[in-house]
Amino acid sequence: MSDEALANLSTEERRFEPPAGLAAGANLTAASYGDAAADRLGFWAMQAERLSWDTRWEEVLDWSDPPFAKWFVGGRLNAAYNCVDRHVEAGAGDKVAFHWVGEPEGDTRDITYAQLMDEVCQAANALTELGIEAGDRVAIYMPMIPETVVAMLACARLGAPHTVVFGGFSADALASRVLDCGAKLIITADGGYRRGAPSALKPAVDEAVAKVEAEQSGLVENVLVVRRTGQDVAFDQNIDVWWHELVAGSSTEHTCESFDAEHPLYVMYTSGTTGKPKGILHTTGGYLVGAAYTHWGIFDLKPDTDVYWCTADVGWVTGHSYTVYGPLANQSTSVMYEGVPDAPHKGRWWEIIEKYKVSIFYTAPTAIRTFMKWGDEIPAKFDMSSLRVLGSVGEPINPEAYVWYRETIGGSRTPVVDTWWQTETGAIMISPLPGVTAAKPGSAMKAIPGIVADVVNDEGESVPDGSGGYLVIKEPWPSMLRTLWGDDERFKDTYWSRFKGMYFAGDGAKKDSDGDLWLLGRVDDVMNVSGHRLSTTEIESALVSHPKVAEAAVVGASDEMTGQSPVAFVILREAAGDGGTDIVKELRDHVAKEIGAIAKPSKIMIVAELPKTRSGKIMRRLLRDVAEHRDIGDVTTLADSTVMDLIGKGMATSSQD
Numbered sequence: 001m002s003d004e005a006l007a008n009l010s011t012e013e014r015r016f017e018p019p020a021g022l023a024a025g026a027n028l029t030a031a032s033y034g035d036a037a038a039d040r041l042g043f044w045a046m047q048a049e050r051l052s053w054d055t056r057w058e059e060v061l062d063w064s065d066p067p068f069a070k071w072f073v074g075g076r077l078n079a080a081y082n083c084v085d086r087h088v089e090a091g092a093g094d095k096v097a098f099h100w101v102g103e104p105e106g107d108t109r110d111i112t113y114a115q116l117m118d119e120v121c122q123a124a125n126a127l128t129e130l131g132i133e134a135g136d137r138v139a140i141y142m143p144m145i146p147e148t149v150v151a152m153l154a155c156a157r158l159g160a161p162h163t164v165v166f167g168g169f170s171a172d173a174l175a176s177r178v179l180d181c182g183a184k185l186i187i188t189a190d191g192g193y194r195r196g197a198p199s200a201l202k203p204a205v206d207e208a209v210a211k212v213e214a215e216q217s218g219l220v221e222n223v224l225v226v227r228r229t230g231q232d233v234a235f236d237q238n239i240d241v242w243w244h245e246l247v248a249g250s251s252t253e254h255t256c257e258s259f260d261a262e263h264p265l266y267v268m269y270t271s272g273t274t275g276k277p278k279g280i281l282h283t284t285g286g287y288l289v290g291a292a293y294t295h296w297g298i299f300d301l302k303p304d305t306d307v308y309w310c311t312a313d314v315g316w317v318t319g320h321s322y323t324v325y326g327p328l329a330n331q332s333t334s335v336m337y338e339g340v341p342d343a344p345h346k347g348r349w350w351e352i353i354e355k356y357k358v359s360i361f362y363t364a365p366t367a368i369r370t371f372m373k374w375g376d377e378i379p380a381k382f383d384m385s386s387l388r389v390l391g392s393v394g395e396p397i398n399p400e401a402y403v404w405y406r407e408t409i410g411g412s413r414t415p416v417v418d419t420w421w422q423t424e425t426g427a428i429m430i431s432p433l434p435g436v437t438a439a440k441p442g443s444a445m446k447a448i449p450g451i452v453a454d455v456v457n458d459e460g461e462s463v464p465d466g467s468g469g470y471l472v473i474k475e476p477w478p479s480m481l482r483t484l485w486g487d488d489e490r491f492k493d494t495y496w497s498r499f500k501g502m503y504f505a506g507d508g509a510k511k512d513s514d515g516d517l518w519l520l521g522r523v524d525d526v527m528n529v530s531g532h533r534l535s536t537t538e539i540e541s542a543l544v545s546h547p548k549v550a551e552a553a554v555v556g557a558s559d560e561m562t563g564q565s566p567v568a569f570v571i572l573r574e575a576a577g578d579g580g581t582d583i584v585k586e587l588r589d590h591v592a593k594e595i596g597a598i599a600k601p602s603k604i605m606i607v608a609e610l611p612k613t614r615s616g617k618i619m620r621r622l623l624r625d626v627a628e629h630r631d632i633g634d635v636t637t638l639a640d641s642t643v644m645d646l647i648g649k650g651m652a653t654s655s656q657d
């Protein structure tokens, strides 16, 4: 965000009051803040009552060994039972859990809770047959199809933590995650549909399995493959198993056991400041409490009447908490869509909202900005009067996009909840409440009831209203990450060492004159591209692994559509000469291969030198100035100040995008 935009924050005068009808019957009310503040643990215990526990907890929170939290100590439950079986037992078996919409038009499936239960039980029996037991890790690399949810829930049912890897990630990224968490099974599909064509997944899995095999022979015992597209795939009879043969043939009877509240539920890898992604560990009880409470409270969910749709892929944490666990724990009817927003036409999402009468809709600012660009006439063709709450997540939403979303998609009736949270937090932490808050466009407003957030200065002191600093969370919360998989030290260092006794989120934030919060983006070497987290170091490592590259520096430059985009500055090895005419394409493709297409730099500059301090540190600030076409600031600390002239001139004449 520019300095000017920062200065404007406090002068934002628009307020969007909650609609009277919504306010009158809202799930969370103004009193909820007071209730939670008066007895925070009692408030969380009340939220935990939404779940069905086989054994009730003895203690709400054990914080005797910070930052290692134990929530709902002694409690036992099964996450899959809570998401599925109990709703069937309560007589809601015929209720639709998912209106699934495939990308090819007409390819749809409505899945009831009873059907979901049968499929989860079959999958749990199939996994057991493949030798999966409680504690074993299972990697899931799938398109957005019902079997993905079934696979996750089957793992949860068995107490086998899943690690879902976004289908857009490369074979290398999949292999490194499988190795890091020691997954013995990979569940995948032959492919999915993207913009009308089947995309391939299985070849990437085969490549990943070969890589894993080279490092740790015998780790991956099986690959379970869903047939989605019917395209030809290589099939190794020794490890590959067809889902439709094994799962469909399994019994629909499966008795689930309960697990300790702190039993691992899943590991989700996300980018940190180093090249190696971090395995965020979430556990069963606290996570499910957090996901269920926030989904119910922040979206004002009325399970009997609402149709809810979160557009996030389940390969990201938003898909975990707000497509799978939160909605199912709350017995919601949700939409799940396989494809992209513009296939076969740019009104596809709005058509889906009209068809299923979606009432709660949750998406990312980058999508909203894209729709703004495509024009108001596209959503105007559809009847979206069913919508009553809109949500935004993943990156700061600029006020123009917020207002457009509210007016053009929400018909000026719907509150927009701008929800701030992270893979680490497991659930929404800062957000307006749709029935309470007079929301300001662009502000996530306040910590939700039960959460204590603040903005602090370098010394960890709370800043006064009107000032900026670092966002911190001051008290533990149920859905907090418990550690980084296999790396307690990195967990402590990354989140708990910067400010004593506080969780450091890595985001900058400002309190306006009313004390409301404005998120300002990351303060570390993590960038946010279309709401997806990428680390500059990870992309640098990918570039440096190319044989022609000697050194690389990557910065996240502001981008009107995607929030930020990676811009790379690369020094080639001498032996590579000028790298050849296709060097930029070659390097971009290389990054896609190493990490995934989302990490491809939008611009690559081949440079002779990088700006470094006398101690050899790359001055990324200067590179960001160049990438964002700003005047280059103070260069006095540079070892060689002429470097920036050369880079600046190069940037001005480069036209590639």
Ligand code: PRX
Binding pocket: 270, 317, 318, 392, 393, 394, 395, 396, 397, 418, 419, 420, 421, 422, 423, 424, 444, 505, 506, 507, 519, 520, 521, 522, 528, 531, 532, 533
């Ligand atoms: O910088 C913040 C940004 O996304 C980061 C978390 O990314 P990830 O773990 O991938 O989770 C994304 C979905 C929850 C945060 O550190 N972020 C997320 N939501 C917002 C946001 N920035 C501003 N406003 C938001 N509403």
